[in-house]
Amino acid sequence: MKTTKINKYRFQLNLKNLGKALIFGALTLGTVSCEDDLMLEPENNITQTSFYTTELQIQQAVSGVYSAMINSSSRGGFDVNFYLLASEVRSNNYNAISQNGNRDYFAINRFQDTSSTEEMSILWEDAYQMITYANKILSRIDEVPFADAAVKEQYRSETRFLRAYAYFELMRNFGKVPLVTKPVSPEEAAQIQRTDLTTLYDFITSEIEASVGGLKNIYDNANKGRVTKSAAHAMLGRIYLTGSGYPLNNSSYVAKAKDHLSAVIQGEGQFVTFAPTYADLFKSANDNKYHIFEIQHISGGLSQGSYLPSYVSPNFGTADPLYNAQSSLYSSNELGVSQSLINAYEPGDLRKNVTVKTQFIAANGQPDNSNYFIKFREPGKVITNRYDWPINFPIIRYEDVILMYAEVLNNQGSTSAAVPHLNRIRQRAGLAPLSTSISAADFTAALRKERRVEFAGEGVYWHDLVRWNIAVSVINQAAAELNYNYTITTNDYLYQIPLSQVQLGGYEQNP
Numbered sequence: 001m002k003t004t005k006i007n008k009y010r011f012q013l014n015l016k017n018l019g020k021a022l023i024f025g026a027l028t029l030g031t032v033s034c035e036d037d038l039m040l041e042p043e044n045n046i047t048q049t050s051f052y053t054t055e056l057q058i059q060q061a062v063s064g065v066y067s068a069m070i071n072s073s074s075r076g077g078f079d080v081n082f083y084l085l086a087s088e089v090r091s092n093n094y095n096a097i098s099q100n101g102n103r104d105y106f107a108i109n110r111f112q113d114t115s116s117t118e119e120m121s122i123l124w125e126d127a128y129q130m131i132t133y134a135n136k137i138l139s140r141i142d143e144v145p146f147a148d149a150a151v152k153e154q155y156r157s158e159t160r161f162l163r164a165y166a167y168f169e170l171m172r173n174f175g176k177v178p179l180v181t182k183p184v185s186p187e188e189a190a191q192i193q194r195t196d197l198t199t200l201y202d203f204i205t206s207e208i209e210a211s212v213g214g215l216k217n218i219y220d221n222a223n224k225g226r227v228t229k230s231a232a233h234a235m236l237g238r239i240y241l242t243g244s245g246y247p248l249n250n251s252s253y254v255a256k257a258k259d260h261l262s263a264v265i266q267g268e269g270q271f272v273t274f275a276p277t278y279a280d281l282f283k284s285a286n287d288n289k290y291h292i293f294e295i296q297h298i299s300g301g302l303s304q305g306s307y308l309p310s311y312v313s314p315n316f317g318t319a320d321p322l323y324n325a326q327s328s329l330y331s332s333n334e335l336g337v338s339q340s341l342i343n344a345y346e347p348g349d350l351r352k353n354v355t356v357k358t359q360f361i362a363a364n365g366q367p368d369n370s371n372y373f374i375k376f377r378e379p380g381k382v383i384t385n386r387y388d389w390p391i392n393f394p395i396i397r398y399e400d401v402i403l404m405y406a407e408v409l410n411n412q413g414s415t416s417a418a419v420p421h422l423n424r425i426r427q428r429a430g431l432a433p434l435s436t437s438i439s440a441a442d443f444t445a446a447l448r449k450e451r452r453v454e455f456a457g458e459g460v461y462w463h464d465l466v467r468w469n470i471a472v473s474v475i476n477q478a479a480a481e482l483n484y485n486y487t488i489t490t491n492d493y494l495y496q497i498p499l500s501q502v503q504l505g506g507y508e509q510n511p
Contacts, residue, residue, distance in 0.1 A: 062159055234260070
């Protein structure tokens with residue numbers, strides 16, 4: 001694998017409240033090869049012979065798997081790479097206005113990306129780094145003595161979940177990918193070919209299904225942020241619903257999605273919480289309170305902060321209320337929220353002012369009428385640099401479970417039963433409820449619009465468009481309205497396999 005040079009990596013406890021002393025005293029496991037191989041494998045003798053031998057080391061190593069979601073590349077973590085650049089920017093929620101040669105967002109937004117686009121390699125490498133860490137733990141944990149067998153099973157279950165989750169993200173972006181379930185040498189890795197989608201789905205779902213029993217329903221304050229049973233059920237609901245749509249179109253997955261989503265909903269008030277306001281969802285003070293599973297961030301110059309708020313912010317002038325000396329990465333004339341998304345908000349929707357703004361004060365002191373996201377940006381936060389924002393990023397939140405459950409009910413012909421779930425989301429947003437006598441087709445249209453505005457900026461909408469198989473019509477209409485000179489086909493639902501991987505493994509490229 002052609003990688004960005006990594007001199008050393010640390011298995012850090014990134015869980016915001018989990019063992020902060022270990023954040024500061026994170027264990028260095030050694031150097032990493034930058035050979036052109038599929039998996040990143042620790043090379044030093046200490047790692048191979050002395051680590052993964054005690055309960056504490058397994059605990060630290062599991063934290064390292066979580067670590068792979070945070071600032072794993074030079075561009076940030078999974079929130080920036082998988083959910084912003086590869087998903088949100090891909091959709092018509094964004095318009096790439098001008099091209100910056102140092103950034104890939106323009107190519108991704110305008111469907112000009114290729115197998116040589118750097119972001120494709122970053123996605124591949126970030127996910128396989130997480131998988132590599134997990135494979136090492138799972139290959140060694142049986143040999144390690146634990147004082148409590150339940151703790152051992154918990155760590156195993158967390159690791160299996162996280163590995164399966166990484167494969168799900170790879171599959172959503174690249175389709176068929178090599179399935180590697182144990183530590184392998186570079187030579188062995190080069191022989192592993194891409195695995196078909198059905199086999200990947202079977203592996204991913206069976207791994208998370210198997211993890212449920214070992215996970216906890218809830219953790220104490222010192223361990224909040226770990227994968228819970230609710231997170232496993234919610235992720236299985238998402239995965240099965242995805243598999244029921246394009247391209248697999250496996251209708252048998254719908255009932256399975258319903259069962260897992262229902263399991264989450266039944267735990268409301270005990271294991272999951274519905275936030276009283278939309279704004280409450282996006283405050284760092286509420287991290288690990290409302291979201292079901294989230295990427296952990298903490299500020300303070302620990303390399304644990306989020307890049308995301310700066311990625312989506314214009315260059316504010318000092319007179320702007322959102323100004324921060326360490327705030328912005330992009331200028332407003334490069335990457336902007338689409339007018340299409342702005343127009344999707346109904347009058348009075350309380351989510352709009354939490355999610356986007358349409359004007360800011362520029363460096364010259366004058367107002368600039370540009371659209372941009374503010375959802376993850378907190379005024380007044382003191383950060384050490386623009387990559388040090390403290391707010392967690394939701395991988396999956398309870399509102400997604402509620403809306404997916406409503407979608408399943410509607411698809412199964414129970415539209416009247418689906419309406420109250422959708423109305424619950426609308427009423428918190430300050431909008432009038434839908435009638436229980438709404439038709440299934442009208443409910444589908446309403447739900448799709450609701451999902452767009454509810455999860456704007458969170459990397460959900462593009463994958464919705466793909467699984468509904470309406471991305472071609474939606475994107476082509478948006479491109480035509482903006483006089484962009486391109487059209488897409490279903491081939492554009494997947495990214496190109498990174499060229500370095502095609503050359504190494506001899507893979508057939510995505511069309």
